[in-house]
Amino acid sequence: MSFRTRLFLAIVFAVLLPLGALAFGVRREMERRLTAEYEGRVASMAAVVEANLAHESGMVAARLGALGRDLARDNRFRLAALQNQPGARAYLLDYAGAAMRLSGLSLLQVQDSVGRILSSGHFRNEFDQLQPELPRLLAATPGTMTLVRTRTAEAPLLALARVDSFRVGGRRFTLVGGIEAKNQLLGRLALGRDLGITLVYPGAEPVESSGARVVRELPLPYLDLLRGPGTGLDTARFVVTQSLATLDALRHSVDRWFLLALGLTLGLAVVVAAWLSSRVSRPIRELARKTEAIDLDQLDQSFDSDRGDEIGSLSRLLGAMTDRLRASSARLREAERRAAVGDLARQVNHDIKNGLAPIRNVLRHLSQVLGQDPSLLPGVFEDRRSTLESSVEYLETLARHYARLSPGVERHPCDVNAIVSQVLRNTASDGTGLHLNLGEQLPAVLADSLMLRRILENLVGNAVDSVTGRAGGLVTVTTEPTGDSHRATGVRITVADTGPGMTRTELDRAFDDFYTTKSGGTGLGLSIVRRLILDLNGTLRVETEPGAGTRVVFELPMAPRGDATG
Amino acid sequence: MALSGPVDLAHALSPTNDSERLLFRQFAPTLVRLDCLGKVHPGLAESWQRSSDGLEWTFTLREGVHFTGTPLTALQVVGALVLPDAKALGIDSAVYLDDRRVRVRLHNVRDTLPSLFAEPALAVTGGLASEGGPIKRFVVSGTDGRPPIDFQLVENGDPRDAIDRGIDLAVTRDPAIAEYVAGRPELETYPLPWSRTYLLLQPSGAPPLTIASDSVRSSLARDAVRAEARPAEPPFWWDSLATCPAVPDHEGQPVTASRIVYPRDDEVARALAERLVALAGAGSSLRAAALDPAELAAALRDQTERAFVIAVQRESLAPCHDASAWPPGSSIQPLIDTRARAIVRRGSSPLTVDWDGTLRVLP
Numbered sequence: 035m036s037f038r039t040r041l042f043l044a045i046v047f048a049v050l051l052p053l054g055a056l057a058f059g060v061r062r063e064m065e066r067r068l069t070a071e072y073e074g075r076v077a078s079m080a081a082v083v084e085a086n087l088a089h090e091s092g093m094v095a096a097r098l099g100a101l102g103r104d105l106a107r108d109n110r111f112r113l114a115a116l117q118n119q120p121g122a123r124a125y126l127l128d129y130a131g132a133a134m135r136l137s138g139l140s141l142l143q144v145q146d147s148v149g150r151i152l153s154s155g156h157f158r159n160e161f162d163q164l165q166p167e168l169p170r171l172l173a174a175t176p177g178t179m180t181l182v183r184t185r186t187a188e189a190p191l192l193a194l195a196r197v198d199s200f201r202v203g204g205r206r207f208t209l210v211g212g213i214e215a216k217n218q219l220l221g222r223l224a225l226g227r228d229l230g231i232t233l234v235y236p237g238a239e240p241v242e243s244s245g246a247r248v249v250r251e252l253p254l255p256y257l258d259l260l261r262g263p264g265t266g267l268d269t270a271r272f273v274v275t276q277s278l279a280t281l282d283a284l285r286h287s288v289d290r291w292f293l294l295a296l297g298l299t300l301g302l303a304v305v306v307a308a309w310l311s312s313r314v315s316r317p318i319r320e321l322a323r324k325t326e327a328i329d330l331d332q333l334d335q336s337f338d339s340d341r342g343d344e345i346g347s348l349s350r351l352l353g354a355m356t357d358r359l360r361a362s363s364a365r366l367r368e369a370e371r372r373a374a375v376g377d378l379a380r381q382v383n384h385d386i387k388n389g390l391a392p393i394r395n396v397l398r399h400l401s402q403v404l405g406q407d408p409s410l411l412p413g414v415f416e417d418r419r420s421t422l423e424s425s426v427e428y429l430e431t432l433a434r435h436y437a438r439l440s441p442g443v444e445r446h447p448c449d450v451n452a453i454v455s456q457v458l459r460n461t462a463s464d465g466t467g468l469h470l471n472l473g474e475q476l477p478a479v480l481a482d483s484l485m486l487r488r489i490l491e492n493l494v495g496n497a498v499d500s501v502t503g504r505a506g507g508l509v510t511v512t513t514e515p516t517g518d519s520h521r522a523t524g525v526r527i528t529v530a531d532t533g534p535g536m537t538r539t540e541l542d543r544a545f546d547d548f549y550t551t552k553s554g555g556t557g558l559g560l561s562i563v564r565r566l567i568l569d570l571n572g573t574l575r576v577e578t579e580p581g582a583g584t585r586v587v588f589e590l591p592m593a594p595r596g597d598a599t600g
Numbered sequence: 601m602a603l604s605g606p607v608d609l610a611h612a613l614s615p616t617n618d619s620e621r622l623l624f625r626q627f628a629p630t631l632v633r634l635d636c637l638g639k640v641h642p643g644l645a646e647s648w649q650r651s652s653d654g655l656e657w658t659f660t661l662r663e664g665v666h667f668t669g670t671p672l673t674a675l676q677v678v679g680a681l682v683l684p685d686a687k688a689l690g691i692d693s694a695v696y697l698d699d700r701r702v703r704v705r706l707h708n709v710r711d712t713l714p715s716l717f718a719e720p721a722l723a724v725t726g727g728l729a730s731e732g733g734p735i736k737r738f739v740v741s742g743t744d745g746r747p748p749i750d751f752q753l754v755e756n757g758d759p760r761d762a763i764d765r766g767i768d769l770a771v772t773r774d775p776a777i778a779e780y781v782a783g784r785p786e787l788e789t790y791p792l793p794w795s796r797t798y799l800l801l802q803p804s805g806a807p808p809l810t811i812a813s814d815s816v817r818s819s820l821a822r823d824a825v826r827a828e829a830r831p832a833e834p835p836f837w838w839d840s841l842a843t844c845p846a847v848p849d850h851e852g853q854p855v856t857a858s859r860i861v862y863p864r865d866d867e868v869a870r871a872l873a874e875r876l877v878a879l880a881g882a883g884s885s886l887r888a889a890a891l892d893p894a895e896l897a898a899a900l901r902d903q904t905e906r907a908f909v910i911a912v913q914r915e916s917l918a919p920c921h922d923a924s925a926w927p928p929g930s931s932i933q934p935l936i937d938t939r940a941r942a943i944v945r946r947g948s949s950p951l952t953v954d955w956d957g958t959l960r961v962l963p
Contacts, residue, residue, distance in 0.1 A: 159824055159875035187874035187888035262883040
């Protein structure tokens with residue numbers, strides 16, 4: 035993840051997390067306070083419901099008392115109820131209906147002492163029915179209203195009822211009156227938009243719980259006359275419920291506003307974070323780009339900055355570092371140049387020594403002949419003249435190459451056996467056995483004869499050096515064609531010695547510049563050999579083991595057919 | 601004259617209440633009329649003649665009869681006799697012979713003039729029935745020098761208001777109104793014939809609901825309803841329904857409803873239904889329910905209710921026709937008879953009573 039992305043995310047989260055915490059806190063606090071408010075209202079409303087019930091109970095009791103007193107003085111009631119006078123019977127039958135309407139009751143029943151219905155207001159035609167349990171059970175809960183489920187002709191009626199009695203002509207009559215529970219009372223007890231009150235009684239539909247919760251219950255006696263005779267008192271409840279709609283609406287409102295604020299903040303944070311992270315990371319990226327471009331050959335990057343912050347400091351540090359690098363690079367180049375001159379001098383020295391060695395050998399030989407038998411000197415000189423000439427020619431060519439500093443390779447078909455034979459002739463073996471094993475019908479190789487001679491002189495010289503002083507030391511140079519018997523592809527030249535061989539470590543470093551195991555060696559021989567073979571498109575390998583001698587094998591490609599051998 | 605119930609001219613051929621019956625009887629004449637003893641009197645026709653085969657009757661119309669201000673023509677009479685209801689009543693065809701004569705062919709042979717021709721469904725309405733609608737006032741123009749009759753709908757349905765305004769005639773079934781005018785010397789109260797019978801009609805697929813005894817009927821008449829009532833007394837015209845053309849065998853659908861339904865605007869029917877519910881006992885699921893006329897007709901047709909409390913005219917000139925809306929195979933239990941009272945201002949026009957208890961103003 036890039037620094038810019040991290041910076042961006044950090045800014046966004048730094049904005050969002052506090053906002054989320056704020057929304058959560060506001061939501062929780064709002065819910066807590068609203069719930070507390072509701073609980074207070076519920077307690078008040080429960081008190082109101084109880085007061086209302088007491089008030090309604092008192093009102094019903096007052097109306098029943100008034101009706102009882104009125105009936106006690108009512109002649110037509112007396113005639114109908116006591117004398118059973120036909121003319122007054124219709125009055126009695128209609129009495130409860132009229133009285134119920136006048137008194138604002140929803141249920142009114144007049145019963146005689148055995149529980150026979152004399153007049154019913156809510157169900158006119160239930161007269162003459164026996165219903166003694168109604169006044170008896172209502173009288174069992176004096177002072178309170180009882181929820182009564184009775185019937186009318188069309189539908190059940192749920193009423194809060196009380197009972198009263200009066201006496202006419204020495205006979206006791208009962209009055210049962212009440213108000214409809216659902217429509218009248220519950221309508222008056224409407225508690226507002228968020229609080230509702232429901233009447234729950236055995237067999238009733240359960241309180242709808244979706245979107246509301248029950249917060250208070252007020253029990254009251256319940257009598258279900260629809261169950262038939264033998265029914266007893268049960269318990270009903272006024273259930274106060276709290277609608278969660280307002281809370282939900284508030285919660286949704288807060289959520290909506292929070293989401294809106296979150297969206298706006300997120301958008302703003304993204305823009306600001308993008309701008310800020312871009313602004314912060316741009317100089318860093320610029321520094322990275324400049325730093326990436328720095329190379330030993332390209333140290334001209336400028337890290338100048340007038341910023342006073344950390345980026346300015348970093349830029350100035352990089353600038354100082356580049357300056358130091360620039361100085362170090364100059365010093366390194368100078369050192370390299372000096373090292374290269376030294377190398378060249380050593381290589382020239384090495385090559386000249388190689389070129390002078392045959393001359394020194396010839397001169398030493400001539401001196402010996404001169405001391406032993408001067409008459410043989412012309413003959414010997416004539417015999418060794420070619421060696422001198424070839425050495426001189428070698429040195430001249432060497433001089434020309436170095437004069438060009440970067441000599442080009444002049445490839446032409448070369449006779450490998452001839453060059454090998456010449457090199458071995460020029461090699462002073464000092465008692466070392468030199469064995470030449472030349473292959474027949476070797477193809478000419480495409481090479482520079484001088485480079486090939488330098489290769490062989492180095493390898494044969496190294497081999498002779500390795501066996502010098504060792505009894506039975508032997509150096510064998512072998513040439514042979516490569517490829518199959520039908521078609522040669524080049525020539526393989528093997529220089530093998532019976533010297534001490536090399537360890538693996540020595541072998542790994544054998545071709546490094548300036549690495550040598552010989553006292554007085556330059557450490558450039560094998561390095562030069564490898565470079566020359568590669569320049570001739572040849573291959574080189576070394577087979578050696580400590581105590582088992584060393585075999586240096588290199589192969590050179592064959593010259594194209596038709597090219598003259600040089 | 602006070603109309604205590606709603607009146608719709610569309611009901612001219614089939615009146616639905618006392619007010620419509622009273623109004624239409626005054627201006628929608630039939631060929632003949634029957635008095636309260638069943639005696640035939642000339643109506644639109646002054647004479648009639650039977651064909652030799654007894655199937656055709658030729659009516660000679662009275663001269664100078666006007667209808668809503670224009671002379672009545674034989675073509676109008678023929679038009680009334682070829683309506684679909686006429687076919688259902690047994691009239692095969694009606695032929696215009698000349699401006700005063702109409703020949704009617706019946707389905708069945710009749711030796712004597714069938715009283716059928718006094719049936720309100722065959723009355724001449726001059727197109728009023730088809731153009732009809734609810735009315736609040738209707739003036740029947742006077743003929744033969746008689747003054748016009750002004751029928752006024754009682755606004756709040758209480759005839760006492762109309763009586764106090766000086767109305768000459770009100771017909772009511774409410775005993776309280778008769779009681780109200782009892783002490784008024786300028787008004788006379790006459791009981792009209794028992795004209796309406798309340799029935800408990802039960803489709804054949806419904807569990808039977810039996811009205812056990814005459815004492816129950818007496819109780820219904822005495823205590824259950826606020827009307828002048830008596831236990832229903834035979835003869836009942838529906839007892840002869842067995843002679844009606846057979847209807848296809850009807851297998852009653854099982855009825856699962858537990859309601860006794862009644863017409864919404866009939867207080868007596870409501871009281872009877874409620875009393876029947878009360879008599880069924882507290883443990884019964886039976887209950888009463890009011891239905892609008894269309895709902896009631898549909899319930900009768902589809903037999904979807906446990907029982908029906910309906911009112912029918914005690915007299916019928918065409919029993920098969922009048923019972924055609926009842927579910928085939930229904931159980932019919934007559935409950936009570938009711939009658940109306942006529943409250944008449946002294947000195948107003950003389951009145952007579954037709955065969956079905958409807959008042960008719962005499963010249």
